[in-house]
Amino acid sequence: MILDTIVYGDTILDLLWIAVRIIITVLIAKVVAINIKRSLKDRMDRDRLEITTKVVYYTIIIIAVLLIVSDLGIDLSGLLVAGGVVGIVIGFASQSIVGNLISGIFLMFERPIKIGDQLRVDDISGFVEDIHIVSTIVRTYNGLYVRIPNEKVFTGIITNYVTNIARRFEYVVGIRYSDDADQAVEIIEDLIDEQPFALKNPSPQVFVDNLGDNSVNLHVRIWAPATEWYTLKMELLWKIKKTLEENGIEIPFPQRVVGFADELRKREVGDAEP
Numbered sequence: 096m097i098l099d100t101i102v103y104g105d106t107i108l109d110l111l112w113i114a115v116r117i118i119i120t121v122l123i124a125k126v127v128a129i130n131i132k133r134s135l136k137d138r139m140d141r142d143r144l145e146i147t148t149k150v151v152y153y154t155i156i157i158i159a160v161l162l163i164v165s166d167l168g169i170d171l172s173g174l175l176v177a178g179g180v181v182g183i184v185i186g187f188a189s190q191s192i193v194g195n196l197i198s199g200i201f202l203m204f205e206r207p208i209k210i211g212d213q214l215r216v217d218d219i220s221g222f223v224e225d226i227h228i229v230s231t232i233v234r235t236y237n238g239l240y241v242r243i244p245n246e247k248v249f250t251g252i253i254t255n256y257v258t259n260i261a262r263r264f265e266y267v268v269g270i271r272y273s274d275d276a277d278q279a280v281e282i283i284e285d286l287i288d289e290q291p292f293a294l295k296n297p298s299p300q301v302f303v304d305n306l307g308d309n310s311v312n313l314h315v316r317i318w319a320p321a322t323e324w325y326t327l328k329m330e331l332l333w334k335i336k337k338t339l340e341e342n343g344i345e346i347p348f349p350q351r352v353v354g355f356a357d358e359l360r361k362r363e364v365g366d367a368e369p
Contacts, residue, residue, distance in 0.1 A: 113163060120159035128152040145210060145226070146203050198249035199228040208248075213256040216248055257321040261294060264317055264328045268335060269310030274344045276303055276311050282342060283315060286334055292327050294318040310347045 128148040136144060203226065208214055212223045214233070221235035231248050233241045256262065270279050283301045287293045297318045304314035315335075319327045336346065 116159070116163055120156055124152045124155040124159075127155060149228070194246040195229045195244045198245035199226070199230075202226060202231070202245055202249055203228075207253055208255060212258070215254040215256070216243055216251050219243060260321055261297070261318050262321045262324045263297075264319070264324055266315040266332055266335070267304065268313045268315060268339075269307060269346055270313065270339070270344050271347045272311055274311070276313070278342065279313060279339060279344050282338055282344070283313065283335055286331065286338060287315075287317060290327060290331060292319050292323040293331075294320070 128151055131151055132144060132148050202208070208223055208226070208231070210223050210226060214220070214223060216233070219233055219235065219241055221233045221239075221241070224232040224234050224240065226232075228245075230245055231243045233243060235241060268279075268283070270276065280301045280303075284299070287299045287301070293299060294317075299318065300314070300316040302314055304312045306312070317327070317331070339345070
């Protein structure tokens with residue numbers, strides 16, 4: 096009985112010691128990761144730094160776990176064989192998780208997206224907040240956080256709005272047929288020239304695109320930095336409208352000619368009388 100109590104007490108102490116070592120390992124890994132992030136934050140871009148710190152963090156934990164297992168006298172070769180069998184079983188049971196894991200690794204190496212990028216994956220659009228090994232976190236434009244499995248990100252169609260330094264936006268501005276189209280084009284070109292974020296190269300374009308049912312349609316194409324294009328797009332359209340109206344050029348309303356049957360009959364009768 097006393098021997099059983101001693102063995103049981105030793106087992107409890109061993110488990111406590113293992114728990115303490117694991118906690119210490121996690122703390123050390125976090126401290127090392129934080130120090131790496133602080134020392135390299137001015138020398139590496141954000142996404143590379145995140146990947147580096149995660150690799151260092153998990154490497155320290157894996158090495159510590161292997162050392163703890165070795166100290167316990169567990170044969171690692173047998174563990175590897177058993178782990179291989181268990182891995183096969185788990186692999187069949189969790190193919191999606193494995194797919195997300197592999198996709199996450201490919202995303203980190205291929206780097207089609209970075210933290211802070213604006214993107215669209217299928218019907219989800221927003222800012223990339225974090226790229227984990229299994230999933231990607233996106234903050235949508237209305238403030239929602241969406242977790243997207245990396246397999247969906249890697250195999251889906253990714254639209255990255257900010258990878259290219261410049262982005263083009265367009266307007267279609269309709270004016271009346273009675274207005275001077277050349278004057279309208281000149282006014283719009285002057286407004287574009289006044290905008291500091293409207294790029295000169297590629298140069299903006301303002302031209303008569305088509306003759307509509309109710310208006311002469313001017314097509315406006317402008318290039319701007321990818322980080323500023325949306326603000327410029329919102330502000331410039333209103334300035335174009337106001338300036339055109341100040342110069343007597345109006346955007347016409349749709350017009351329809353409606354005929355009434357009674358009036359047509361009266362006209363026909365009137366025309367028929369001698």
